[in-house]
Amino acid sequence: MRILVTGGAGFIGSHLCERLLSEGHDVICLDNFFTGSKNNIIHLMDNHRFEVVRHDITQPILLEVDRIYNLACPASPIHYQYNPVKTTKTSVMGTINMLGLAKRVKARILQASTSEVYGDPQVHPQTEEYWGNVNPIGIRSCYDEGKRVAETLMMDYHRQNNVDIRIIRIFNTYGPRMAENDGRVVSNFVLQALRNQDITVYGDGSQTRSFCFVSDLVEGMIRMMENDRGFIGPVNLGNPGEFTMIELAQKVIGLTGSASKIVFAELPQDDPKQRQPDIRVAREVLEWEPTVQLDEGLRMAIAYFRKAVSTSI
Ligand code: NAD
């Protein structure tokens, strides 16, 4: 198949492109390189089935493809809050453009939605039926509400225009090629530990997250896109293992053998207190569940960042 991956030069997108190429598909990686990098895809450039298009999805584009994975959107709080208006435009105008493309060329489209649609959840663990608890006017809203509208658009193009859609809700995902400067917790803690700097735990560190290794996520994405049961989602994709940020910091210190100390810093506004996916739907319909547990995944992420740190010094 000819497959378009928007945001293909980003962290998750680059792993998805790699996997799709390994399965023999033609892959078009579309990216505006806001948070993505050519370094993430340089190893794919020699492959004649791989093409890169520098483009911003807030502008229309016409490409003849069979599948569209719509991942283009900054994902880390620092990056999506850098230009919040642009973040909303990317989710809303960008998703309209990609849905318009899907409609025109009759492609199937998968939207990378997020656990952030549940906001600061009052239901735990989060099931797909839960409508969420999202602040519409806070500093995370550009991302959360943008992604919620993107889901609405997906459903309305499906109901109104019969567009073949899939929606996944991704929970915190980590692994090699996370941007060093994106401020997300795994990259921050690992880099701080490798540099023997203080580990910055925000708030009292009792907030929880569930961390999915990127290869597990990519497997789930492809299963969702290609499921032939007509299941459109939304479906939660994440690892149900739930950890406090203190536990994560201690694990990272242990696995790196670092001399770093844990310090506490201010909790960002609207930081969700807990997050854990209920993945019963994914287990049942996609026969998918994560296989890489946190210690193993952290070892792989640490090995990547160790190399990145040593080459950047
Ligand atoms: P990332 O920042 O590494 O990747 C996003 C990519 O999209 C980058 O390459 C960036 O340059 C590109 N991009 C941003 N705006 C664009 C635009 N207007 N036009 C074209 N390209 C644009 O982030 P990621 O972690 O790889 O996330 C990928 C997708 O998965 C995002 O949609 C994100 O919301 C979603 N997601 C990620 C996580 C996670 O934990 N990583 C969790 C939930 C959802």
Ligand code: UDP
């Ligand atoms: N966090 C932290 N220290 C850091 C970066 C993040 O304690 O250096 C916390 C953050 O407050 C949040 C959790 O880690 O509670 C996950 O943050 P991240 O930005 O990775 O993702 P999100 O909040 O979007 O899940």
